[in-house]
Amino acid sequence: xxxxxxxxxxxxxxxxxxxxxxxxxxxxxxxxxxxxxxxxxxxxxxxxxxxxxxxxxxxxxxxxxxxxxxxxxxxxxxxxxxxxxxxxxxxxxxxxxxxxxxxxxxxxxx
Amino acid sequence: xxxxxxxxxxxxxxxxxxxxxxxxxxxxxxxxxxxxxxxxxxxxxxxxxxxxxxxxxxxxxxxxxxxxxxxxxxxxxxxxxxxxxxxxxxxxxxxxxxxxxxxxxxxxxx
DNA sequence: GCTATACGCAACCTAATTGTTGCACGTTTG
DNA sequence: CAAACGTGCAACAATTAGGTTGCGTATAGC
Numbered sequence: 001x002x003x004x005x006x007x008x009x010x011x012x013x014x015x016x017x018x019x020x021x022x023x024x025x026x027x028x029x030x031x032x033x034x035x036x037x038x039x040x041x042x043x044x045x046x047x048x049x050x051x052x053x054x055x056x057x058x059x060x061x062x063x064x065x066x067x068x069x070x071x072x073x074x075x076x077x078x079x080x081x082x083x084x085x086x087x088x089x090x091x092x093x094x095x096x097x098x099x100x101x102x103x104x105x106x107x108x109x110x
Numbered sequence: 111x112x113x114x115x116x117x118x119x120x121x122x123x124x125x126x127x128x129x130x131x132x133x134x135x136x137x138x139x140x141x142x143x144x145x146x147x148x149x150x151x152x153x154x155x156x157x158x159x160x161x162x163x164x165x166x167x168x169x170x171x172x173x174x175x176x177x178x179x180x181x182x183x184x185x186x187x188x189x190x191x192x193x194x195x196x197x198x199x200x201x202x203x204x205x206x207x208x209x210x211x212x213x214x215x216x217x218x219x220x
Numbered sequence: 221g222c223t224a225t226a227c228g229c230a231a232c233c234t235a236a237t238t239g240t241t242g243c244a245c246g247t248t249t250g
Numbered sequence: 251c252a253a254a255c256g257t258g259c260a261a262c263a264a265t266t267a268g269g270t271t272g273c274g275t276a277t278a279g280c
Contacts, residue, residue: 009132017130021268022123025200032207040226052269054228059267073226073277081208084201090135091198097142098191131238150256162239164258169237183247183256 006064006086015083018063023048024056028079031066036076116174116196125193128173133158134166138189141176146188 006015018024027042039057043050057077060066067080116125128134137152149167153160167187170176177190 009135013130013132013135015130016126016135020123020125020127020130022119023268025119025123025126028204032204035211038226039228048268049270050227051229051271055268058228070227075227079204079208081205084204088198088201088205091194091201094138094142094189094194095191095198098189101145133238148256149258158238159240160257161241161259165238168258180257185257 006083007089012087012090014063015065015087018059018065019087021056021059023053024060027053027056027060028065031077031079036069036078038074038076040074042077116193117199122197122200124173125175125197128169128175129197131166131169133163134170137163137166137170138175141187141189146179146186148184148186150184152187 006012019028023046026046030042031037039050039054042057043053046053057066057068061068061077064080064083066077068075068077116122129138133156140152141147149160149164152167153163156163167176167178171178171187174190174193176187178185178187180186
């Protein structure tokens with residue numbers, strides 16, 4: 001499996017796709033608030049099974065949005081901000097070009 | 111159809127999901143570079159049919175990432191940056207909390 | 221050693237996504 | 251008016267995503 005780079009169109013789309021699920025966003029929020037957590041811990045409050053959460057973590061892990069460290073019989077998952085920053089950079093760039101377009105429009109009207 | 115707000119978990123996930131496709135990212139890039147474009151124009155260079163592009167535009171439109179204006183027999187699609195900024199805000203917030211966590215870790219080590 | 225815990229993997233089901241083709245309808249244009 | 255253009259909608263097939271259940275394996279604790 002050749003993992004696509006974080007800034008290519010495919011890699012970027014994969015990052016956004018991984019972010020495109022309410023449960024995964026909730027997982028990210030919890031990891032952001034509480035630090036590294038295990039699958040069982042993340043599954044406690046959820047309304048789906050542990051395996052569902054585990055699948056979501058696998059998705060996030062394949063998108064390089066989280067990393068996992070095994071510690072005894074537990075596996076702790078943690079945020080991995082690199083891809084988040086790549087996604088952020090894309091959105092910032094689009095917003096910047098949008099502002100440029102607005103500026104040009106403004107100049108044309110004057 | 112009750113449209114979810116842009117900052118709710120569902121609305122945010124819907125925004126990211128709409129961004130999570132290479133063709134839709136390509137459409138956004140073209141709209142960003144060339145301004146408002148029609149379906150036919152966007153379909154010319156693509157390797158899929160015009161209807162496929164039209165469906166992607168519908169997806170982007172339902173996610174409020176683009177808006178459409180009918181002009182004669184053409185329909186021009188343009189970027190709508192509000193949701194992009196909401197998505198951006200989420201990523202920035204996650205990154206900020208990540209930095210806070212690093213700072214705390216650093217202080218603990220000292 | 222034995223039991224309970226934590227986890228991943230595989231099979232299966234259902235629903236959603238992505239793409240295609242064909243058609244209908246309004247708008248230009250000759 | 252008639253032909254061509256631009257578009258959207260419906261039906262269909264193929265793939266993917268999200269979820270469940272059951273099972274196997276390794277670690278922790280009594």
